[in-house]
Structure formats: C-alpha cells, structure tokens
Amino acid sequence: MENDLLSISRLFFCGMDVYMLYRFFSAMFVKKIEKKKYVIINIAITAIIFFENSVGSIALNFFTMPLLYYAYVRTLFSISKSNSMAYTIIYFAFAGSRELSFELLYRFLLRVLPVYISPWYESGGIYLLLIQYSASFLLLLFIEKYIKKLEIGVHNAFSWYLLIVPILSLMVSVSFLHIEFPESLITQIAMCGGSFSLFFTNVVIFIILARYTDAMNKIKYAELYNVKRHMEEEHLQNILKLNEDYQRYMHDIHTYFNSFRMLAASGENNKIVEIIDELKGEIQEKTSGVIYSGHPVLNAILSERVLTAKEKGIQLSIFVEKFLKVDFISDADMISMFGNLLDNALEAAGRCSPENRKVNIKIFKGNNYFLIFYIENSYAVAVMRKGERFLSTKANSKGHGLGIGIVVNLAEKYGGTLNLEEKEDFFITTLAISTCARE
Known part of the structure; x- marks a missing residue:
C-alpha cells in the first residue's frame, strides 16, 4: 500500500497529539493567552507536526518533538522554564512509551494473525492508530482525574524527581524494539504484556509522585503560613506596646496641662515657661502623632x-x-x-x-x-x-x-x-x- 502520511486522517491524529498535550498541561497549569491566540497556536503547531511526520523519520521526531512541545507549553501556560522542561519530558516519555508498546503489539499481531496488518504509515494502519489514540485518550482522562486538583505551582523544586520513572521506562521500551522479536509465543506475549504493564505502571507512579509533590508543597506553604502568622502575633504585641506608650504619653500631657492650670491660677507664669522649655522636645515628640x-x-x-x-x-x-x-x-x-x-x-x-x-x-x-x-x-x-x-x-x-x-x-x-x-x-x-x- 501507499504511504499515507499526508492524508486528512494523519492530520487528525496530529491534532489529537496537540489536544492531548494541551489537556495534560491545562490540568495542572493556568493558560496565559486569550482564546483567539490559543486557536491560532494550536493550528500552527498541528501543521508543523503534520509536515514533520510526513518525512517519516523516527529519529527526526525523537529529537524535534520535545522541542516543539516545550515551545508550545511555554507559549500557552504560566509555567517556569524548569517546570515546562520537566513536564514536557514526562509527557513525551508517556507518548513515546505508548507508541513503542503499540509497535510491539503490532509485531505480535503480525506474527500470530493469518492476515496482513498494515503498518501505521499506510492507510490500512489507521485502525490500529484509532485503537492506540482511543486508549491514550482514556488514559489521559484517568491521569487528569487525579492531577486536576493538584496545586503544582509555577515553580516546583520537586518536578525533576518525577522524571526518573518515565525516562527509565522509555529507555526500556526502546531497548525492546532493538531486540529481535522472539519466536516463542509465550515470550512474545510476555514481552508485549511487560511493555504495556511498564507503561501503565509508569503512569500510576507518576500520579502517586505528583500527589506526593503536591502534598509536600502544601506542607511547605502551611509552615510558611504559620511562621508568618507567628510574626504577625509578635507584630501585634509591638503595636499594643506602642499603643500603651501612646496612651501613657497622652496621660502625662494631661498631667502637665493640669499643673500649668494650677500654676497659671497662682500667677507662676515664669515657672510654666521654665517647665515648657525643659520638656519642649519630649512634648513635641509625644504629641507629634495624628x-x-x-x-x-x-x-x-x-x-x-x-x-x-x-x-x-x-x-x-x-x-x-x-x-x-x-x-x-x-x-x-x-x-x-x-x-x-x-x-x-x-x-x-x-x-x-x-x-x-x-x-x-x-x-x-x-x-x-x-x-x-x-x-x-x-x-x-x-x-x-x-x-x-x-x-x-x-x-x-x-x-x-x-x-x-x-x-x-x-x-x-x-x-x-x-x-x-x-x-x-x-x-x-x-x-x-x-x-x-x-x-
């Protein structure tokens, strides 16, 4: 069959790739651009991926897709450089492990079924792609359910720890492709089952680590919150002390005025001037507040x-x-x-x-x-x-x-x-x- 990489169906799958990438990040981070620009960017990135896929080079995709994804994420979402890089790699590892697992499944079906199955780049391979993308979307909904309420934050010091399992899983899956597919049916089933199990386990571990990260961030926030509240309680004591001093100063001033009144009644005006000169600086300081x-x-x-x-x-x-x-x-x-x-x-x-x-x-x-x-x-x-x-x-x-x-x-x-x-x-x-x- 002919190469089907420039068909409408392939454009649809490229659009699905972009949509699932958007859903993954929008579950954790806030979009920072308006809807009109968002639509234009999505169309542009879909077109770029479509024409790049039409080249049919797996190596080209492996090196350029993460860069495209990273640029897309940085443009659309309020997210730090480190976070966007870490979570882009995580998503790419998920997508790569998924494709590698289905590639092993294709090889397995090609061996055990009596009929010819078209590869993914031919028109007949669209059915296997439909199954692959349907399963991927359902898995994305599963991930989204557990990470949607997480408060990852624009900056997250723990995000790099989440890379360990996805990258190792991707490396193991890639190694499967370079191993000659075994003749034994049981070994073939074990190989395919192991690849899918590794992929799903990878997802579950990511969710667990992401929730752990969220919990650690909340604990850290709570500690800072308590420290700030404690500082404000100390600030309260300082203000209350300031207020006590203010009231005492005002009481002293009233005492001075009463003394002035008695001295004035006795005709001791010189004594009043003397006291005022002596206490002038202090009185000005104590009465300067509004x-x-x-x-x-x-x-x-x-x-x-x-x-x-x-x-x-x-x-x-x-x-x-x-x-x-x-x-x-x-x-x-x-x-x-x-x-x-x-x-x-x-x-x-x-x-x-x-x-x-x-x-x-x-x-x-x-x-x-x-x-x-x-x-x-x-x-x-x-x-x-x-x-x-x-x-x-x-x-x-x-x-x-x-x-x-x-x-x-x-x-x-x-x-x-x-x-x-x-x-x-x-x-x-x-x-x-x-x-x-x-x-």
Missing part, C-alpha cells in the same frame, strides 16, 4: 505605616470615617488584614519613581452591614496572575504572596471578600467585611 481612629490598634497600624511612607518618600493620604466602629474585628485579625494590605501597597508604591509614589487609604462603612477598606497605590512592576490569583513580583517569590492568602482567608472568616484590580496607573485593593460576622 489620631486617625478612636480604635487604638487601628490607629497604631495607620501611624506605623505613616512613618514607613515618610521613610520611602511616599505621598500617603488617609481617610477614616468619623465614629467608625471596628470592635467586631479581633486585634490579631485586624493587623493581619490591614497590615498585610498596607505593607503590599507601600512596597509597590516604593518601587515607583520618587514623583509617582502615592498611596490613598479610605476606611468607611459601605452600608450598615459592611466595612470597606479601600487602597489605591501606584505601581511600577507589572503584576503577574495565575488565573484570578495575583502572584508575587519579587525575584525570590518563595514564601511571598502568603499575605494575600491570609487576608483572603480572614475575609471569608468575616463573611467578606477581597478584590484586587489594576486600573490605569493604580492598583486598587478593596476589602469588604461584614459587620455582622460575629453575630
């Missing part, structure tokens, strides 16, 4: 960030609605929510040029049932996303981004939501929490 809120912890949080803004040369404006009640929020949760969001805003604004460092803060009641914590801040570094989630833009992102996770969890605790949005030159953070949460 009271933003009647709640001591919230006031301390804002006062502390005012000092940070001054150090970084950030134009900071703060509006707190008069008589605002925030007693329904625990002190620790208030520091975690408001402190994390303010720190993120000040850090982002601090990266801007000096004339463009701006942060605007508003805390008010949206209605009788919701408290709104609203921040606008300038930013210079483009914000990265993973789906609806914003990622850290720091060079070393490990451990960063936990603050937003903490705020989201606490917002849910208080029956609220956290919304993050980019709007022109400002990044807008809106935290809405229910005032009835405690009830």
